[in-house]
Amino acid sequence: MGDERASGAGPGRKRYRIQWRALLRAVHRDTGYAAVGLTFVYAISGIAVNHIPAWDPNFTNTTATRELGAPVPDDDEEAKSLVLSRLGIRDAPKEAYREGDRLEILFEHRTLHVTVATGHVVDEEQNPRFFIRAANWLHLNRGKKGWTYFADAYAAGLLALATSGLFMISGRKGLFGRGIFFVTAGAAVPLVYLALVRS
Amino acid sequence: MKPSHADHEVFIPSMQRRTFLRALTAGTFVMALGGGAYVLADSEEERRARATLRPDGRPRLPPGQYLLKRLRPMGGDPGDPSPGNWRLRVYGEVGSPFTLDLAGLLAMPQVEQECDVHCVTKWSVLGAHFKGVRVADLAARANVRTTAHHVVFEAAHGYTSNLLLREALAPSTLVTHELDGAPLARAHGAPVRALAPDLYFWKSAKWLTGIRFTADDEPGYWETRGYHNHADPWKEERYG
Numbered sequence: 228m229g230d231e232r233a234s235g236a237g238p239g240r241k242r243y244r245i246q247w248r249a250l251l252r253a254v255h256r257d258t259g260y261a262a263v264g265l266t267f268v269y270a271i272s273g274i275a276v277n278h279i280p281a282w283d284p285n286f287t288n289t290t291a292t293r294e295l296g297a298p299v300p301d302d303d304e305e306a307k308s309l310v311l312s313r314l315g316i317r318d319a320p321k322e323a324y325r326e327g328d329r330l331e332i333l334f335e336h337r338t339l340h341v342t343v344a345t346g347h348v349v350d351e352e353q354n355p356r357f358f359i360r361a362a363n364w365l366h367l368n369r370g371k372k373g374w375t376y377f378a379d380a381y382a383a384g385l386l387a388l389a390t391s392g393l394f395m396i397s398g399r400k401g402l403f404g405r406g407i408f409f410v411t412a413g414a415a416v417p418l419v420y421l422a423l424v425r426s
Numbered sequence: 427m428k429p430s431h432a433d434h435e436v437f438i439p440s441m442q443r444r445t446f447l448r449a450l451t452a453g454t455f456v457m458a459l460g461g462g463a464y465v466l467a468d469s470e471e472e473r474r475a476r477a478t479l480r481p482d483g484r485p486r487l488p489p490g491q492y493l494l495k496r497l498r499p500m501g502g503d504p505g506d507p508s509p510g511n512w513r514l515r516v517y518g519e520v521g522s523p524f525t526l527d528l529a530g531l532l533a534m535p536q537v538e539q540e541c542d543v544h545c546v547t548k549w550s551v552l553g554a555h556f557k558g559v560r561v562a563d564l565a566a567r568a569n570v571r572t573t574a575h576h577v578v579f580e581a582a583h584g585y586t587s588n589l590l591l592r593e594a595l596a597p598s599t600l601v602t603h604e605l606d607g608a609p610l611a612r613a614h615g616a617p618v619r620a621l622a623p624d625l626y627f628w629k630s631a632k633w634l635t636g637i638r639f640t641a642d643d644e645p646g647y648w649e650t651r652g653y654h655n656h657a658d659p660w661k662e663e664r665y666g
Binding site: 280338 | 498499501503504507508510528529545548583608609611612616617
């Protein structure tokens with residue numbers, strides 16, 4: 228009895244065996260849940276920014292030309308009132324700036340470029356795309372400061388997801404079954420692309 | 427006979443996966459072909475632009491570029507579009523640093539030029555019409571020292587781009603406030619942006635706030651993020 232206790236193999240002492248694959252599955256599952264929000268943010272922003280030559284992922288931009296049908300008065304306040312009333316604009320402008328033959332009337336997301344002598348107006352609007360602009364702002368880390376820590380934590384989470392995903396299943400569908408095919412194919416895509424592009 | 431729960435688990439999902447993978451492979455193949463066709467597509471106008479030579483002997487359309495009709499806004503963190511608030515600081519390796527407001531910029535000799543614009547994302551626009559002031563004129567007013575060899579365009583929110591002094595002083599390099607006969611749109615960097623048409627367009631900083639002359643090269647925002655330090659479209663200097 229005394230010998231058994233000394234060796235640590237006695238019935239009074241319970242031995243625990245770590246279930247590695249179960250642990251990896253739990254890590255993979257819960258990290259995956261936690262990563263859903265940021266994955267949507269980064270993926271949607273990634274697609275949006277990838278296609279930036281085809282569209283402005285942050286703003287909707289519109290331009291229209293309008294005619295006042297008369298020259299604009301010399302006094303800035305009168306000019307502003309005339310332009311706004313003729314164009315039916317009720318918002319209060321932030322600024323009116325006159326330089327030579329041009330008067331610019333600025334709103335939060337809109338600028339009226341007025342040619343004083345002719346009353347020709349270029350009406351330009353730029354409105355932010357609410358969700359995608361915010362996603363792009365986070366994705367491109369425009370804010371710096373604290374967001375860097377969250378972005379780093381998310382990147383570490385993705386590494387944990389990838390690593391735990393490799394080993395969480397054994398057998399025919401595990402890494403050394405079909406897994407090796409997909410891992411090789413996934414790794415080959417950037418390598419082949421680089422080889423083709425750089426050659 | 428109803429299939430058992432085990433039938434569902436083993437048989438049906440494996441068929442769905444196989445079908446999915448087949449569809450994925452076919453879809454990738456079709457997309458790749460489509461992409462190839464897109465790249466190979468070349469309009470008559472593009473062929474003409476490639477065949478036409480500039481006065482310096484280079485083709486009007488640089489390699490790897492395709493044509494667009496109008497400039498596309500390419501993002502960036504917008505600066506203050508207010509013409510009344512706008513200021514340009516010209517400083518660094520100069521004898522007489524100064525700050526300009528928009529009225530001051532408009533009072534300087536104005537240049538109107540038609541030039542081609544080339545974006546690193548492969549689109550080009552031919553014959554865009556810009557109006558503005560030559561950087562060379564601003565440099566002359568600032569009395570640039572002989573120790574200056576580089577120029578940094580500074581813009582809203584800390585954006586910068588770097589140029590060789592000789593390229594910044596080229597006659598076509600402007601501080602511009604008009605595009606195609608109209609004041610610059612907000613999306614294009616209103617009220618004032620830089621224009622260096624013989625380099626990829628990221629060098630032409632929007633929402634320009636400063637021109638700094640430097641003795642040493644100081645790679646800018648994109649140049650420190652993997653883009654090429656020089657950005658010559660005819661050498662396809664896209665990435666570092």
